[in-house]
Amino acid sequence: DSGVTQTPKHLITATGQRVTLRCSPRSGDLSVYWYQQSLDQGLQFLIQYYNGEERAKGNILERFSAQQFPDLHSELNLSSLELGDSALYFCASSVGGFDTEAFFGQGTRLTVV
Amino acid sequence: SQKIEQNSEALNIQEGKTATLTCNYTNYSPAYLQWYRQDPGRGPVFLLLIRENEKEKRKERLKVTFDTTLKQSLFHITASQPADSATYLCALRGGAGNNRKLIWGLGTSLAVNP
Numbered sequence: 230d231s232g233v234t235q236t237p238k239h240l241i242t243a244t245g246q247r248v249t250l251r252c253s254p255r256s257g258d259l260s261v262y263w264y265q266q267s268l269d270q271g272l273q274f275l276i277q278y279y280n281g282e283e284r285a286k287g288n289i290l291e292r293f294s295a296q297q298f299p300d301l302h303s304e305l306n307l308s309s310l311e312l313g314d315s316a317l318y319f320c321a322s323s324v325g326g327f328d329t330e331a332f333f334g335q336g337t338r339l340t341v342v
Numbered sequence: 343s344q345k346i347e348q349n350s351e352a353l354n355i356q357e358g359k360t361a362t363l364t365c366n367y368t369n370y371s372p373a374y375l376q377w378y379r380q381d382p383g384r385g386p387v388f389l390l391l392i393r394e395n396e397k398e399k400r401k402e403r404l405k406v407t408f409d410t411t412l413k414q415s416l417f418h419i420t421a422s423q424p425a426d427s428a429t430y431l432c433a434l435r436g437g438a439g440n441n442r443k444l445i446w447g448l449g450t451s452l453a454v455n456p
Contacts, residue, residue, distance in 0.1 A: 231385065262444075272386070272431065272446040287443040319385050327435050327444050328374055333385025 232256065235320050235334035243342055247308040250337045254301055254322030260284070261303040262323075262331060263295055267316040278303055279326070310341045344369045344436045348447035355422055356455055363417040363450045365432035372434040375408055375415050380429045380449065389430075390417075422454045 232255035242248055254261050263275040265288075274287035278297035289295075292310075297303045307314060317338050321331040347366045355361050365375070374393045378386035392399045392408045392415065399406050405418040419426050429449040436445040 231387070233385075271448040272433075274443040274445070277443075285437075285442050317383075321385070327442065328391065330388045330391070331386075333387070336383075336385055 231332040231334060233320060233322050233332050233334035235318075235337050237337060238335065239338050239340075241340045241342060242310060244310055244312060246310050246341075247306065248310065248339065250305040250307070250318055250320075250339075252303045252305070252320030252322075252334060254303070254320075255332050258322035258324055258332070259301065260323045260326060260329075260331075261297055261301070262321040263289075263303070263305050264319040264321065265316045266319060266336075272319070275305070277327075284326070307339070312341050315339055315341045344445060346370075346432060346434060346445055346447040348430075348432060349450045350448065352451040352453060354453045354455060357423060359422055361419040361422050361426070361452055361454070363430050363452065365415040365417065365447055367413050367434055370413070370434055370436060371410075372436070374435060375406075376433045376444070377404075377406055377415075377417050378431045378433065380431055382429075386431055419452075422452075424454045424456050427453050 234253040236251045259280045262277045265273045275289040277285040295305045317336045319336045321333045323329040323331045345368045376391045377389045380386040390406045392406045403420045407416045429451045431449040433444045433446045
């Protein structure tokens with residue numbers, strides 16, 4: 230158990246809908262990262278928050294947004310969903326930045342139908 | 343553009359042998375490189391981080407090398423066991439400022455046969 234909790238584990242939704250993925254980081258970790266993993270593209274970094282503030286941005290679509298709350302949990306909002314958004318979404322946390330060990334959650338498998 | 347390449351073909355080896363996985367990169371000068379293990383349907387698990395001024399790093403049966411001239415990292419598992427079967431990912435820090443991020447290879451699948 231990594232100590233990072235993601236909910237829900239599975240999500241099936243229709244195109245055009247909006248969903249929210251939730252992440253609770255390990256106790257004491259200030260950084261939260263969101264990743265998307267598909268079979269053909271591997272792990273794609275979406276966004277990083279550090280202590281409530283956006284720290285780095287990757288390949289995150291404009292239809293996607295995220296935030297980190299004062300208690301350090303984070304949410305990733307995906308809207309106007311398309312079939313191509315079907316993927317595993319991982320949250321990870323670490324004490325510091327990219328050069329510190331990241332602990333990954335079990336992921337949320339999103340299926341858009 | 344910045345690119346990371348890992349062996350796309352699965353690696354099959356016999357239990358007890360040494361597995362060697364390769365990570366090559368282009369258009370980078372990364373300060374460090376990380377290796378992770380991922381089992382099917384699960385999140386990656388951190389194994390080792392090696393910095394640009396370190397040639398080699400070891401942890402139990404794992405060894406990582408980092409050659410910034412060749413732009414290559416090798417990941418070795420000695421005395422391999424069936425439990426080592428998994429996909430192994432390498433990742434490097436790319437970008438700068440607000441555009442910095444970890445860039446990941448697609449991974450190499452390792453199967454250790456008893």
